[in-house]
Amino acid sequence: MSKAELGEVRELLGEVLGLSDEALNGLGADAPLLGAIPEFDSLAVVQLLEALQQRYGIHVEEADLDVSDFETLGSLQRLIGRYCA
Numbered sequence: 001m002s003k004a005e006l007g008e009v010r011e012l013l014g015e016v017l018g019l020s021d022e023a024l025n026g027l028g029a030d031a032p033l034l035g036a037i038p039e040f041d042s043l044a045v046v047q048l049l050e051a052l053q054q055r056y057g058i059h060v061e062e063a064d065l066d067v068s069d070f071e072t073l074g075s076l077q078r079l080i081g082r083y084c085a
Contacts, residue, residue: 031073
């Protein structure tokens with residue numbers, strides 16, 4: 001994914017978590033998510049996964065998921081890449 005696509009992931013994360021543009025602006029590919037953003041809890045992970053599947057037309061197998069897939073924006077980007085490739 002390109003930087004523009006990273007921006008799409010950032011935007012989708014903001015929509016799911018209800019974060020302001022200001023809060024999202026500083027999030028780069030290595031920005032920590034789990035444990036760093038209070039709104040990003042287990043329910044938000046489920047909601048984000050559903051949103052990613054809808055946005056990108058993919059089906060993510062739960063058995064293939066690992067907590068590391070949700071640690072950073074970059075890891076979310078790689079998760080999408082695994083299913084879009």
